[in-house]
Amino acid sequence: xxxxxxxxxxxxxxxxxxxxxxxxxxxxxxxxxxxxxxxxxxxxxxxxxxxxxxxxxxxxxxxxxxxxxxxxxxxxxxxxxxxxxxxxxxxxxxxxxxxxxxxxxxxxxxxxxxxxxxxxxxxxxxxxxxxxxxxxxxxxxxxxxxxxxxxxxxxxxxxxxxxxxxxxxxxxxxxxxxxxxxxxxxxxxxxxxxxxxxxxxxxxxxxxxxxxxxxxxxxxxxxxxxxxxxxxxxxxxxxxxxxxxxxxxxxxxxxxxxxxxxxxxxxxxxxxxxxxxxxxxxxxxxxxxxxxxxxxxxxxxxxxxxxxxxxxxxxxxxxxxx
Amino acid sequence: xxxxxxxxxxxxxxxxxxxxxxxxxxxxxxxxxxxxxxxxxxxxxxxxxxxxxxxxxxxxxxxxxxxxxxxxxxxxxxxxxxxxxxxxxxxxxxxxxxxxxxxxxxxxxxxxxxxxxxxxxxxxxxxxxxxxxxxxxxxxxxxxxxxxxxxxxxxxxxxxxxxxxxxxxxxxxxxxxxxxxxxxxxxxxxxxxxxxxxxxxxxxxxxxxxxxxxxxxxxxxxxxxxxxxxxxxxxxxxxxxxxxxxxxxxxxxxxxxxxxxxxxxxxxx
Numbered sequence: 268x269x270x271x272x273x274x275x276x277x278x279x280x281x282x283x284x285x286x287x288x289x290x291x292x293x294x295x296x297x298x299x300x301x302x303x304x305x306x307x308x309x310x311x312x313x314x315x316x317x318x319x320x321x322x323x324x325x326x327x328x329x330x331x332x333x334x335x336x337x338x339x340x341x342x343x344x345x346x347x348x349x350x351x352x353x354x355x356x357x358x359x360x361x362x363x364x365x366x367x368x369x370x371x372x373x374x375x376x377x378x379x380x381x382x383x384x385x386x387x388x389x390x391x392x393x394x395x396x397x398x399x400x401x402x403x404x405x406x407x408x409x410x411x412x413x414x415x416x417x418x419x420x421x422x423x424x425x426x427x428x429x430x431x432x433x434x435x436x437x438x439x440x441x442x443x444x445x446x447x448x449x450x451x452x453x454x455x456x457x458x459x460x461x462x463x464x465x466x467x468x469x470x471x472x473x474x475x476x477x478x479x480x481x482x483x484x485x486x487x488x489x490x491x492x493x494x495x496x497x498x499x500x501x502x503x504x505x506x507x508x509x510x511x512x513x514x515x516x517x518x519x520x521x522x523x524x525x526x527x528x529x530x531x532x533x534x535x536x537x538x539x540x541x542x543x544x545x546x547x548x549x550x551x552x553x554x555x556x557x558x559x560x561x562x563x564x565x566x567x568x569x570x571x572x573x574x575x576x577x578x579x580x581x582x583x584x585x586x587x588x589x
Numbered sequence: 590x591x592x593x594x595x596x597x598x599x600x601x602x603x604x605x606x607x608x609x610x611x612x613x614x615x616x617x618x619x620x621x622x623x624x625x626x627x628x629x630x631x632x633x634x635x636x637x638x639x640x641x642x643x644x645x646x647x648x649x650x651x652x653x654x655x656x657x658x659x660x661x662x663x664x665x666x667x668x669x670x671x672x673x674x675x676x677x678x679x680x681x682x683x684x685x686x687x688x689x690x691x692x693x694x695x696x697x698x699x700x701x702x703x704x705x706x707x708x709x710x711x712x713x714x715x716x717x718x719x720x721x722x723x724x725x726x727x728x729x730x731x732x733x734x735x736x737x738x739x740x741x742x743x744x745x746x747x748x749x750x751x752x753x754x755x756x757x758x759x760x761x762x763x764x765x766x767x768x769x770x771x772x773x774x775x776x777x778x779x780x781x782x783x784x785x786x787x788x789x790x791x792x793x794x795x796x797x798x799x800x801x802x803x804x805x806x807x808x809x810x811x812x813x814x815x816x817x818x819x820x821x822x823x824x825x826x827x828x829x830x831x832x833x834x835x836x837x838x839x840x841x842x843x844x845x846x847x848x849x850x851x852x853x854x855x856x857x858x
Contacts, residue, residue, distance in 0.1 A: 293764025300683075307679035308691070311672045311735065315694050319732050322709035329712040341715075380610070383603035391596040400608070402844050407611040409786070410837040411793040413809045414829045417816060418614035421621055421826075424630040428617065431632040472611065522700075530702020533795065537816065546704050553800070559712055566705050573701065 330563035339557055349564035359548075363568055366545045369460075370528035373467040374521040377475040380468070381520065382513075385479035404480075408473035413533065419466045420537055423457040430456070453540050463539030470534065471527050475520035478585075482516025483509065518585035525576060529569045545569055615833060622830035628822055641823040651828060654811035661723065661807060662791040665730035669787045672731070673738025674780060678772075681746035698733040703796030706733065711800040721803025729801040730794060734787035741783035741847065742776050749775045782846040789839045793832065808832060 296303040333344040353359055388400045407415070422428050433442050446452040446459055453459030486509060494504040532546030543551070545568055552562035596604075625636035645651060676695060680688060698706050710729045714721055753775070757767040795809040802810060812832065815825040 290763045296764060304679050304683065304685070307675050311676040311695070312691070314672055315732070318728055319694070319698060322706075322713035325713040325716045326709040329716070380607055383600055384607040387596060387600055387604035398848065402841065403608050404611065405840050405844065406837050407615060409789055409840045410615055411809070411832045411835070413793070413795050413812055414618055414833045415614050417812065417825070417829050418618045420816070421630045422614060422617055426629060426631040428632045469610070469614065526700070526702055530704040530796070532704060533813070546702070549704055549708060550799070553708060553711065559708070559715065562708055563712060566708055569702055570705060
C-alpha cells in the first residue's frame with residue numbers, strides 16, 4: 268500500500284486517446300514486450316558499444332601501433348615492440364611494484380580506519396545519528412577530489428597545520444626521525460611517501476566505509492542472539508560471527524581502494540617523492556612524449572592486476588557486498 | 590541490526606575521530622579562503638579578509654572555466670538521465686540472456702581506473718581524427734555518469750509494483766500517458782537525485798577530462814594548473830572552496846530525495 272500513498276492525491280484528469288497511430292504503436296509494444304525491451308535498450312547499448320567499447324578497442328589496437336622515436340609520430344604499423352619494452356625494461360617493474368606496494372598499504376590502512384566507523388554506523392547509530400553518519404561519510408566522498416588533494420598539500424606544507432601541531436606537541440624531533448627513515452621518509456612531509464600514503468588513505472577511505480557498513484548491517488540480528496544464547500561473550504561474538512561476515516565488505520571496499528590507487532596520477536604528482544607510478548607513467552607517455560602506443564600497452568598492467576583482484580574478490584563473496 | 594549494548598568508549602572515539610579526520614581537509618579549505626597571507630600556508634592564520642573573493646571573480650580565465658564546466662556537466666547529466674532511465678526501465682523486471690553483461694558494461698567506466706577510460710577515449714579520438722573539444726569532454730563524462738542515474742532509478746523501479754502500469758493500460762491510457770502520469774511521478778525523485786549526483790560527479794571530474802579536454806580547461810583542470818602558480822595562492826584558495834561547496838552541497842539534496850529507502854543515493858561513486 269505504500270505505493271498508493273506516494274501517488275499524487277489530485278490525480279490529473281487524463282482522457283484516454285482513442286485510436287490514433289500513437290495508441291496503436293503503444294498497444295503493439297505493450298503486447299510485444301521483448302520488442303519493447305529491445306527498443307529501450309538500443310540507445311544505451313549503442314552508446315556504450317560505440318563510445319565505450321569502441322574506445323577500449325581503439326586503445327587495444329593502438330598498443331600495437333608503431334611509435335617513431337625520431338619523428339615522434341605514431342604510424343598504424345603492427346608491432347609487438349611496446350609489449351616487449353613493457354616486459355623487458357627493469358624500470359617498469361619498479362614502477363609496478365611501487366604502485367602495488369602503495370595500493371596494498373592504502374587498502375590495509377583504510378580497512379583499519381574504516382572498520383570502527385562502519386561498525387558504529389551499522390550497530391549503534393540510531394535515530395538522527397544514523398542519517399548524520401551517512402551524510403557525514405558521503406559528504407567527504409563526493410566533495411571535489413582535486414580540492415581535497417589540494418587541501419592536503421596545504422595541510423602538509425612546511426609551516427602549515429601539521430608542522431604547527433607537531434611543534435606544539437613537542438614532537439618535532441620524532442617527526443624528523445620518521446622522515447629520516449628510508450622508503451617512508453623524505454625531505455618534508457609533503458615530499459615523503461608517508462605524506463602520499465596519508466593522502467591516498469584519506470581520499471579513498473569513504474569507499475571502504477560504505478561497503479563494510481552495508482555488510483555489517485545485513486547480518487541478521489538473530490545470529491547475534493543465538494551466539495549470546497549459546498554463551499558467547501560479546502567479544503567472542505564479534506570475533507567469530509560479526510568479523511567473518513564483514514570480510515566480504517572489506518574485500519569489496521578494497522576493490523575500490525586498490526583500483527583507484529593503481530590508476531591515480533594526480534596525487535603522485537602533487538604529494539610525495541619523485542619516482543613514477545603506473546598512472547603517472549601512462550600520463551607522461553601520452554602527454555609530454557606523445558607515445559600513445561606505449562601508454563596504451565602500459566594500461567594493460569592495471570587492467571590485468573584488477574582482473575586478477577576481481578577474480579579473487581568474487582571467490583571471497585565480495586560482489587554480494589557491493 | 591542494532592545492539593542493545595552501549596558502544597565502548599574506544600569504539601566511539603574511533604568512529605567520531607574518523608569523522609573528524611574525514612572533514613578536516615574540508616574545514617581547512619574553507620578556513621584558508623579567508624586568509625590574508627599571499628604566498629604561503631603558515632599556520633596559525635595571519636588574518637581574516639574577503640578581499641580575494643573579489644579578485645577571484647575578476648579573473649576571466651576562471652569564469653570561463655566555470656562556464657565550460659557547467660555546460661559540460663549539464664550536457665553529460667541530460668545524456669546520462671536519458672540513457673540511465675532507458676537502461677533501468679529495460680533491466681529492472683525481466684531476466685534475459687546477456688543482462689549481467691549489460692549491467693557490467695554500465696558499471697565498467699566507473700569501476701576501472703579513470704586513467705583507462707581516459708586514455709581509451711583519447712585513442713579513439715585520435716583514431717577518428719577528431720580534435721578534443723566540448724563534445725569529447727561531455728561524451729566522456731556522460732559515459733561514466735550513466736551508472737549513477739541508472740543505479741538510482743533502477744532501485745526505485747524495483748520498489749514500484751508493475752501492476753500500476755498494467756492498471757494504467759487497462760484503464761485506457763496509452764504508453765506515453767502511462768509514462769507521463771504513472772511511471773514518471775514514481776521515479777521522479779530518484780531521477781532527480783541521480784541527476785544531481787551525476788552533475789556533481791561531472792563538475793569535479795579531472796582524470797578522464799585531462800585526456801579528453803585537449804586545450805579546453807574545465808574548472809578542475811584550471812585549478813590543477815593554478816597549483817603550479819605560487820603567486821596565485823589566495824585566488825586558488827577561494828576557488829577551491831567554491832568548488833568544494835558546488836560538489837559537497839548536492840549530496841544533501843540527493844540524500845533528502847531518497848532517504849528512508851533501501852538504496853540511498855550517493856552510496857556509490
